Amino acid sequence: MRQNMREPNNPTPKEWLSEDLSLKRIADYKPFNFVDGEGVRCSLYVSGCPFRCPGCYNVAAQDFRYGKPYTKELEDRIIKDLSQSYVQGLTFLGGEPFLNTQVCLSLCKRIRKEFGHTKDIWSWTGYSWEELLKDSDDKLEMLSLIDILVDGRFLLPKKDLTLQFRGSSNQRIIDVPKSLASGSVTIWDKLVK
Numbered sequence: 001m002r003q004n005m006r007e008p009n010n011p012t013p014k015e016w017l018s019e020d021l022s023l024k025r026i027a028d029y030k031p032f033n034f035v036d037g038e039g040v041r042c043s044l045y046v047s048g049c050p051f052r053c054p055g056c057y058n059v060a061a062q063d064f065r066y067g068k069p070y071t072k073e074l075e076d077r078i079i080k081d082l083s084q085s086y087v088q089g090l091t092f093l094g095g096e097p098f099l100n101t102q103v104c105l106s107l108c109k110r111i112r113k114e115f116g117h118t119k120d121i122w123s124w125t126g127y128s129w130e131e132l133l134k135d136s137d138d139k140l141e142m143l144s145l146i147d148i149l150v151d152g153r154f155l156l157p158k159k160d161l162t163l164q165f166r167g168s169s170n171q172r173i174i175d176v177p178k179s180l181a182s183g184s185v186t187i188w189d190k191l192v193k
């Protein structure tokens with residue numbers, strides 16, 4: 001109970017950098033699922049997240065050492081899985097994808113190279129949209145390559161299990177290309193709740 005009264009950690013801009021923290025490890029890979037975004041998706045769970053939100057759904061993956069190394073063989077398998085016509089796209093979860101940009105950027109670039117925009121890319125993050133815009137170049141580059149961002153820490157006082165694809169009401173499902181083009185946060189147009 002006491003732990004649940006604690007708040008998530010709040011970094012200053014560029015305080016946490018993937019180049020300092022990431023060990024390029026992944027907690028899990030789940031192909032062909034229906035729960036991590038729209039349509040049939042392949043999900044990559046990266047290891048390491050210093051936000052340490054009380055009530056985090058994946059505490060083990062907060063540790064950057066957790067899981068196993070990301071390999072070229074896994075990347076090839078993900079690309080093969082994504083090539084199935086019924087797969088809509090890839091989802092990054094964690095851990096914190098924006099503190100594992102060596103892994104996520106490599107995969108984003110490969111997806112764009114192999115599939116253009118015929119497959120979409122979703123990412124969860126503990127950063128808010130506004131925080132990411134003030135942060136390091138690798139985070140901004142990753143943002144420029146993804147389609148949908150589910151942003152913000154998980155906040156226990158705002159927990160709501162009825163929300164689409166998110167656990168607390170501060171989190172938003174953001175259309176990234178539209179938001180970058182307009183300069184203000186544009187919510188996913190298929191949001192139901």
Ligand code: SF4
Binds near residue numbers: 153
């Ligand atoms: S941001 Fe997400 S993965 Fe990171 S501690 Fe919070 S709930 Fe867990």
